[in-house]
Amino acid sequence: MSVDPLLAIRGLTVSFAGRSGTLLPAVRGVDLTVGQGEVLGLVGESGSGKSATMMAVMGLLPAAAMAGGSALLRGEELIGRPERFLRKVRGKRIGMIFQDPMTALDPLLTVGDQIAEAIRVHDRSTGRHAAFERAVELLSAVSIPSPRQRARQYPHEFSGGMRQRVVIATAIANDPELLIADEPTTALDVTIQAQIMELLQRLCAERRMGLVLVTHDLGVVAGVADDVAVMYAGRVVEHGRVGDTLREPRHPYTRSLLASLPRVDRRVQMLTAIAGAPPSLGALPSGCAFHPRCPLSLEICRHQDPPAREVGHSRAACHRAEDVPALMPLHGAAL
Amino acid sequence: MSDVPLQAARRMALPSWATAPVVAGGAIALFWVVTLFTVHWWAPYDPTALAGMRFSPPSAEFWLGTDALGRDVLSRSLYGVRQSLPIAVAVIASSVVIGALLGALAGYIGGLADELVMRAADVTLSFPPILLAMAVTAALGPGLRNAAIAMVIVWWPIYARLMRAQVLSIREREHVEAAIASGATPSRVLFRHILPLCWSPIIVNATMDFGQIVLLAASLSFIGLGAVPPTPEWGQMISEGALHFYRWWIAAGPGMAILTVVLAFNFLGDGLRDVLDPRSR
Numbered sequence: 207m208s209v210d211p212l213l214a215i216r217g218l219t220v221s222f223a224g225r226s227g228t229l230l231p232a233v234r235g236v237d238l239t240v241g242q243g244e245v246l247g248l249v250g251e252s253g254s255g256k257s258a259t260m261m262a263v264m265g266l267l268p269a270a271a272m273a274g275g276s277a278l279l280r281g282e283e284l285i286g287r288p289e290r291f292l293r294k295v296r297g298k299r300i301g302m303i304f305q306d307p308m309t310a311l312d313p314l315l316t317v318g319d320q321i322a323e324a325i326r327v328h329d330r331s332t333g334r335h336a337a338f339e340r341a342v343e344l345l346s347a348v349s350i351p352s353p354r355q356r357a358r359q360y361p362h363e364f365s366g367g368m369r370q371r372v373v374i375a376t377a378i379a380n381d382p383e384l385l386i387a388d389e390p391t392t393a394l395d396v397t398i399q400a401q402i403m404e405l406l407q408r409l410c411a412e413r414r415m416g417l418v419l420v421t422h423d424l425g426v427v428a429g430v431a432d433d434v435a436v437m438y439a440g441r442v443v444e445h446g447r448v449g450d451t452l453r454e455p456r457h458p459y460t461r462s463l464l465a466s467l468p469r470v471d472r473r474v475q476m477l478t479a480i481a482g483a484p485p486s487l488g489a490l491p492s493g494c495a496f497h498p499r500c501p502l503s504l505e506i507c508r509h510q511d512p513p514a515r516e517v518g519h520s521r522a523a524c525h526r527a528e529d530v531p532a533l534m535p536l537h538g539a540a541l
Numbered sequence: 542m543s544d545v546p547l548q549a550a551r552r553m554a555l556p557s558w559a560t561a562p563v564v565a566g567g568a569i570a571l572f573w574v575v576t577l578f579t580v581h582w583w584a585p586y587d588p589t590a591l592a593g594m595r596f597s598p599p600s601a602e603f604w605l606g607t608d609a610l611g612r613d614v615l616s617r618s619l620y621g622v623r624q625s626l627p628i629a630v631a632v633i634a635s636s637v638v639i640g641a642l643l644g645a646l647a648g649y650i651g652g653l654a655d656e657l658v659m660r661a662a663d664v665t666l667s668f669p670p671i672l673l674a675m676a677v678t679a680a681l682g683p684g685l686r687n688a689a690i691a692m693v694i695v696w697w698p699i700y701a702r703l704m705r706a707q708v709l710s711i712r713e714r715e716h717v718e719a720a721i722a723s724g725a726t727p728s729r730v731l732f733r734h735i736l737p738l739c740w741s742p743i744i745v746n747a748t749m750d751f752g753q754i755v756l757l758a759a760s761l762s763f764i765g766l767g768a769v770p771p772t773p774e775w776g777q778m779i780s781e782g783a784l785h786f787y788r789w790w791i792a793a794g795p796g797m798a799i800l801t802v803v804l805a806f807n808f809l810g811d812g813l814r815d816v817l818d819p820r821s822r
Contacts, residue, residue: 266718266721295724296722297724310716314735314737323725377723385542
């Protein structure tokens with residue numbers, strides 16, 4: 207394909223300045239691609255660097271963090287660009303959905319005004335009235351009943367699920383090409399989660415938007431995403447189409463994650479956990495960062511960080527990717 | 542319906558903020574504000590007229606007696622509000638505007654701007670307010686106008702500190718990050734999404750400080766740096782009364798005036814805080 211992909215992240219690094227001048231590597235060379243209208247599930251434990259990766263793309267990293275590498279939005283570099291440039295990208299070409307809808311809305315502005323403001327930030331030629339009308343349309347697009355009345359209400363008059371719909375309406379207000387949703391359903395009730403995911407999926411399909419879904423919920427990824435990328439200690443350890451990757455993961459970490467999911471169809475005495483704890487950024491293990499917790503680790507894993515390579519259906523960063531399916535059988539389909 | 546009497550009772554009950562001190566404070570403050578605008582219609586005497594004998598003790602004719610020149614103390618005490626309240630309003634308003642703006646910028650921009658503003662505030666706050674106000678007024682020359690300028694110089698750092706702390710805490714809220722993520726410019730983020738949420742402690746403090754400013758203005762006049770005779774000003778009247786200590790009524794009128802104003806605004810400030818910032822109760 208000669209057309210630039212919607213989002214192409216190449217060799218992205220993010221380091222936080224720690225105490226006494228040390229650099230803590232939060233993201234260590236991430237490669238990701240999101241196509242137009244595609245949903246990428248970005249999975250990993252807390253601290254695996256998934257949020258930092260997306261914050262780097264938005265240029266929203268705190269001042270103490272440094273980003274390197276490259277992130278191209280339709281071929282246009284986003285890393286290291288000045289604020290003036292990034293401001294025109296944020297909200298206009300990339301919409302962002304935050305985790306907690308209870309705090310992501312301005313408590314002193316009506317919902318309609320907030321959406322209208324998101325529009326007018328990027329298009330001063332839209333009048334107040336026109337922007338408000340557009341906000342009403344957007345509220346109806348995210349399936350909020352009686353949008354005209356609701357637009358005049360304040361966030362505290364909305365339930366959590368409804369607020370998240372408002373946050374989504376704000377994010378899509380300027381018809382962005384890409385949506386980044388940082389754990390959009392973590393703060394919501396399970397029943398509401400499904401509705402919100404359905405809504406996101408529908409909007410992305412209707413508007414041909416790409417979606418990066420940052421989450422630690424493999425179930426959500428399996429249901430919604432086209433691609434999945436699993437992050438561990440700042441690297442993408444496995445990346446592939448959702449169906450293939452989750453059916454036959456090539457990285458022991460992905461396998462362990464799947465194995466640790468509780469099963470509905472079987473009673474278990476204890477949930478399977480991955481032994482050990484994720485490494486701290488200040489003291490990453492030598493070689494493969496997962497080797498201290500990996501049941502399959504060999505001598506080479508201790509010395510050499512495995513590069514990502516095509517194995518089977520996915521790209522995995524594991525020395526033993528070929529052997530993983532045989533050595534770590536998944537007992538039936540977990541998802 | 543069984544809950545009708547309950548509703549009626551609830552409607553008749555005073556709201557929870559209407560405690561005795563707040564109601565009393567409000568009534569006194571209202572009295573002084575009304576006096577400020579109407580005193581010339583109903584005060585018993587002209588405040589500068591030599592209305593009677595010198596040093597007349599309180600009587601039916603002169604309720605609070607007369608001073609060393611035979612002027613009516615009650616009238617002068619009432620007229621004194623025309624000096625004190627406008628000055629306090631002007632000083633508080635200027636201090637809030639200057640302090641809040643500098644504090645907001647210091648908190649939001651940080652770095653060098655923060656250092657400059659906050660160190661200036663520290664230096665100012667390291668002096669006792671009355672001392673610094675005296676020094677500045679003395680340097681500028683006596684007079685109510687200069688006293689007011691001096692008080693603004695003394696008072697702005699309080700609001701700068703408050704505002705900076707508020708901005709630092711509000712800017713960490715997720716809705717601010719959301720606004721940035723939607724492409725808002727820094728000034729838009731500050732003025733539209735941060736500042737509107739920062740005002741409640743400022744309003745509470747400004748109300749509480751109101752009495753303090755009245756007192757400080759009177760103090761400056763007392764030592765001769767503020768109002769110039771024959772202007773009826775509370776501090777200046779008390780200082781005249783101090784010369785004739787055993788003619789107690791000369792200082793009693795303005796003293797009561799200062800006492801009631803300071804008390805009233807402290808009560809009001811307390812009530813406001815309970816309403817605006819329920820956590821600090």
